[in-house]
Amino acid sequence: MNPICNSVHVRVPATSANLGSGFDTVGLALDYHDELTFTLNDDPNDGIAHVIIHGEGADTLPRDETHLVVSTFRRACATFGLGRLGFTLEATNNIPQARGMGSSAEAIVAGIAAAAAFAQTGDLNRPAVFDMAAQIEGHPDNVAPALLGGFVVSAYDEGHVYSLKKTIAPGITFAAFIPDFKLLTEKARAALPKMVSHADAVYNLSRAALLATAFCEERYDFLPVAAKDSLHQQYRLPLIEGGEAVFALADGLGALATFISGAGPTILSVVRTAEANVFFERAQAALESDEELAHFTLHRFVADNEGAKVV
Secondary structure, three states: OOOOOEEEEEEEEEEEOOOOOOOOOOEEEEEEEEEEEEEEOOOOOOOEEEEEEEEEOOOOOOOOOOOHHHHHHHHHHHHHHOOOOEEEEEEOOOOOOOOOOOHEEEHHHHHHHHHHHHHOOOOOOOHOOOOOOOOHHOOOOOOOHHHOOEEEEEEEEOOOOEEEEEEEOOOOEEEEEOOOOOOOOOHHHHOOOOOOOHHHHHHHHHHHHHHHHHOOOHHHHHHHOOOOOOOOOOHHHHOOOHHHHHHHHHHHHOOEEEEEOOOOOEEEEEEHHHHHHHHHHHHHHHHOOOOHHHEEEEEEEEEEOOOEEEO
């Protein structure tokens, strides 16, 4: 099959997974994006990927076939019946690498979405992109909101992802405390126990159900209870220098909920939009005055309710 166009532009949002109790199941999309342009090489015999990177990862990410976007794009092209395409990838990255904001999910979704756009006319085939992305990532909690936007609850069953999305109303705002160090997902997962108690499982099951209902019904007053977790955060928080201080700061300033974003080390708080200006002013002042918090940078986000877009 020959590609139907010469250039594809993909825009994919950052994501936050788990949200406390929804371990490996729940995620949301944030209005912070990576932008990627795939342009086919003029020479049909040039099957090489040329990679240009701006922003996050410009000094560290590979510029060859090992780049996650490139390798995913190759795999998706084969699935969609495209041959080996030579192309230039120009990526403008805003999403921090290895910070718990879905950079790997973004790369996977971008690569598959671009391949789908080269292979098919019409709107993005989200189900096809979804299943492939979840298989590559291993779990759907980040790829689901990256693709769909909003607040998403997902289950992965027998090779297929089942997801339901809720558009997030403007009544809440998200405060991301992003540190200047990385935490690899492999290390964060290695910190988890191999077995958990029945009591801990039930504790999280009840709160994850409440979390999903709170978002769907926009009953954000339930979030202080619904986001509580006993499966992963207590084991990961010691890996985040200053993490406990961030939790204490956010809770003290009236956040509805505070949790580790994905595997960390970013910590995300949910704040009522009506109270956000005061929250951010006081939180920023604390980061500037407290040495324990000095390596965190505060970012203000709203939800991205659209998800990945192909132009």
